[in-house]
Amino acid sequence: xxxxxxxxxxxxxxxxxxxxxxxxxxxxxxxxxxxxxxxxxxxxxxxxxxxxxxxxxxxxxxxxxxxxxxxxxxxxxxxxxxxxxxxxxxxxxxxxxxxxxxxxxxxxxxxxxxxxxxxxxxxxxxxxxxxxxxxxxxxxxxxxxxxxxxxxxxxxxxxxxxxxxxxxxxxxxxxxxxxxxxxxxxxxxxxxxxxxxxxxxxxxxxxxxxxxxxxxxxxxxxxxxxxxxxxxxxxxxxxxxxxxxxxxxxxxxxxxxxxxxxxxxxxxxxxxxxxxxxxxxxxxxxxxxxxxx
Amino acid sequence: xxxxxxxxxxxxxxxxxxxxxxxxxxxxxxxxxxxxxxxxxxxxxxxxxxxxxxxxxxxxxxxxxxxxxxxxxxxxxxxxxxxxxxxxxxxxxxxxxxxxxxxxxxxxxxxxxxxxxxxxxxxxxxxxxxxxxxxxxxxxxxxxxxxxxxxxxxxxxxxxxxxxxxxxxxxxxxxxxxxxxxxxxxxxxxxxxxxxxxxxxxxxxxxxxxxxxxxxxxxxxxxxxxxxxxxxxxxxxxxxxxxxxxxxxxxxxxxxxxxxxxxxxxxxxxxxxxxxxxxxxxxxxxxxxxxxxxxxxxxxxxxxxxxxx
Numbered sequence: 022x023x024x025x026x027x028x029x030x031x032x033x034x035x036x037x038x039x040x041x042x043x044x045x046x047x048x049x050x051x052x053x054x055x056x057x058x059x060x061x062x063x064x065x066x067x068x069x070x071x072x073x074x075x076x077x078x079x080x081x082x083x084x085x086x087x088x089x090x091x092x093x094x095x096x097x098x099x100x101x102x103x104x105x106x107x108x109x110x111x112x113x114x115x116x117x118x119x120x121x122x123x124x125x126x127x128x129x130x131x132x133x134x135x136x137x138x139x140x141x142x143x144x145x146x147x148x149x150x151x152x153x154x155x156x157x158x159x160x161x162x163x164x165x166x167x168x169x170x171x172x173x174x175x176x177x178x179x180x181x182x183x184x185x186x187x188x189x190x191x192x193x194x195x196x197x198x199x200x201x202x203x204x205x206x207x208x209x210x211x212x213x214x215x216x217x218x219x220x221x222x223x224x225x226x227x228x229x230x231x232x233x234x235x236x237x238x239x240x241x242x243x244x245x246x247x248x249x250x251x252x253x254x255x256x257x258x259x260x261x262x263x264x265x266x267x268x269x270x271x272x273x274x275x276x277x278x279x280x281x282x283x284x285x286x287x288x289x290x291x292x293x294x295x296x297x298x299x300x301x302x303x304x305x306x307x308x309x310x311x312x313x314x
Numbered sequence: 315x316x317x318x319x320x321x322x323x324x325x326x327x328x329x330x331x332x333x334x335x336x337x338x339x340x341x342x343x344x345x346x347x348x349x350x351x352x353x354x355x356x357x358x359x360x361x362x363x364x365x366x367x368x369x370x371x372x373x374x375x376x377x378x379x380x381x382x383x384x385x386x387x388x389x390x391x392x393x394x395x396x397x398x399x400x401x402x403x404x405x406x407x408x409x410x411x412x413x414x415x416x417x418x419x420x421x422x423x424x425x426x427x428x429x430x431x432x433x434x435x436x437x438x439x440x441x442x443x444x445x446x447x448x449x450x451x452x453x454x455x456x457x458x459x460x461x462x463x464x465x466x467x468x469x470x471x472x473x474x475x476x477x478x479x480x481x482x483x484x485x486x487x488x489x490x491x492x493x494x495x496x497x498x499x500x501x502x503x504x505x506x507x508x509x510x511x512x513x514x515x516x517x518x519x520x521x522x523x524x525x526x527x528x529x530x531x532x533x534x535x536x537x538x539x540x541x542x543x544x545x546x547x548x549x550x551x552x553x554x555x556x557x558x559x560x561x562x563x564x565x566x567x568x569x570x571x572x573x574x575x576x577x578x579x580x581x582x583x584x585x586x587x588x589x590x591x592x593x594x595x596x597x598x599x600x601x602x603x604x605x606x607x608x609x610x611x612x613x614x615x616x617x618x619x620x621x622x623x
Binding site: 031035043046057071116119125138143158173235253257282289296299 | 336
C-alpha cells in the first residue's frame with residue numbers, strides 16, 4: 022500500500038483518526054506501568070495524600086530499600102530462578118527427545134502416542150485429582166515436585182514435533198551414512214537445525230515458570246521454598262485487606278502502595294530483559310503451533 | 315501384507331529392535347504424560363465415591379451419582395456455574411472484538427517503525443504475571459489513593475469501592491483482561507491480514523476506493539474465516555475462565571458475581587478438603603468443556619473447509 026502516495030482528504034482524516042485512537046490504546050497500555058514506577062519512587066506521604074498520578078513526587082528509593090532488605094524477598098527471588106531454570110531444562114530434556122522420536126514416520130505406535138498426547142489438550146482430570154496425584158507421588162512441598170510436575174505439555178511437544186518433521190530428509194541421510202546413532206542424529210543434526218523452535222519452547226517455559234503462582238501456592242508449604250509470585254501474592258493481595266499490616270507500613274518515607282509498587286517493578290525487570298527475544302519468538306511460536314494442528 | 319498373527323508379531327519385534335533407540339528417547343515423554351496427566355484421570359473415580367483421604371481411592375465406598383446430586387442442590391455451585399457462563403459470555407461480547415479491531419488499526423499504520431513500537435507496547439502485558447496485574451488493579455482502584463478514585467474525587471464524585479462491590483467485579487475483570495491480552499491476541503489476525511493479496515488493494519485503488527472502504531470490503535472479509543475459527547474456539551472454551559486471576563481479585567463480598575466453577579472447586583477441594591464434591595464439580599466442568607471443544611473443532615473443520623469457496 023505504501024506505493025500509493027496520493028491520498029484523498031477522507032483517507033488522510035481516516036489515517037489520522039486511526040493513529041490517534043491507536044495511540045490512545047498504546048498509552049493506556051503503558052500508563053499502568055508508568056504509574057506503578059512513579060508510585061514506587063515517590064514518598065509514602067505523597068502517595069497517601071493522593072499527589073501521585075503520573076510523575077514521581079518527592080523522589081526517594083525508601084520503598085526499594087525496604088523491599089531489598091526483606092530476607093523473604095531474596096529467598097523468593099532465588100527460588101524463582103531455581104524453578105525457572107531447573108524447570109525449563111527439565112522441560113527441554115523431556116520434550117525434545119520425545120518430540121524427535123514422534124517425528125519419525127516409521128516409528129510403530131506413533132499414531133497412538135500422538136493421539137494420547139493430543140487428547141490431553143482436550144480433556145484433563147482437573148485440579149483435585151492432579152493435587153491428590155502429586156500427594157500420592159510424595160511431591161507435596163517439594164522443589165522437585167514443582168520442577169517435574171509441570172515439565173511437559175501437549176502444545177509444546179506438538180510444536181517441536183512439527184518442526185522436526187519439517188527438517189529435510191537429505192540432512193538425515195548424510196548423517197546416517199556416517200553411521201550416526203539416533204541420539205547423535207538428534208544432537209548433531211536436528212537440534213542445531215531446529216534452534217528457532219527450541220528457543221521458542223524454552224521461552225514459553227521460562228515465561229510460564231516465572232509468572233506461575235497457582236500450583237506453587239497450592240503445593241508448597243515451606244516458607245523457604247515459595248517463588249516470587251507467591252510472595253508477591255501474599256504481600257499485594259492477601260495483606261491488602263489486612264489493614265494492620267498496611268498501616269504498619271505507613272511511614273512518611275514509604276507506604277503500602279510504594280512498597281508493593283517497588284516489589285512489582287523489581288519482579289518485572291527480568292521479564293523486560295528477555296522481552297525483546299520473547300516477543301520475537303512468541304509471535305512465531307503462536308503461529309507455528311496454531312497453524313498446524 | 316501381513317498374513318497371520320505370527321508374522322505381524324515378528325514384524326513388531328523387528329521394528330522394536332530396529333528402533334529401540336527411538337523408544338528410549340520417547341520413554342521420558344510417555345512416562346511423564348502417563349504419570350502426571352493420565353494417572354490423575356483414575357482419581358476421577360472419587361467423584362463417584364464417599365472419599366476419605368485415609369481410606370484412599372480403593373478403600374472409599376461407592377456412592378454413584380450422590381456427589382452430583384448434592385452439587386446440583388448446592389446453591390453456591392449453581393451460582394458458580396451461571397457466573398462462569400455469564401463471565402465468558404460477557405468476555406465474548408466485549409473482549410473478543412478488541413484484538414480484531416486492533417489488528418485492523420495496526421494494518422492502517424503507514425510507518426513500519428511506528429507500528430513496530432506500538433506492537434511492542436501492546437504485547438507487553440501478556441508477559442506480565444496475573445499477580446502483578448492484580449496488584450496494579452488493586453493499587454489503581456484503591457478507594458483512598460488509587461488514581462481512578464482520585465479522578466472521581468477531582469470531578470466531585472464519592473469514591474467507589476470497586477473491588478468490594480459485586481456489581482463492579484465483572485467490568486473490572488473483563489476490562490483488565492482486555493488490557494492484558496487483547497494486544498497479544500491481535501497477532502493471529504495480523505498474520506491473516508498479511509496473507510491478503512496486495513492485488514486486491516491495488517485494483518480497489520484503481521477503482522477509487524477509500525481506505526475505509528478497503529478496510530471494510532477487503533481486509534475484513536478476507537480475515538473473516540480466521541475470525542470465525544477464533545470465535546468457535548472461544549465458544550469451545552466457554553466454561554474455562556481465568557480462575558487464577560479471579561482468585562486474586564475476588565473476595566467474599568463479591569462472590570455472588572465473581573465465583574466461578576474453578577474457584578468453587580479450589581475453595582471446596584483445596585481449601586476445604588471436600589475432595590469428592592470438588593472432583594465431581596471438576597468432572598462436570600471437564601465433560602462440558604470436552605463436548606464444547608469437540609463440537610467446536612468439528613464445526614471449525616467444516617467452516618474452514620467450506621470457507622475456501
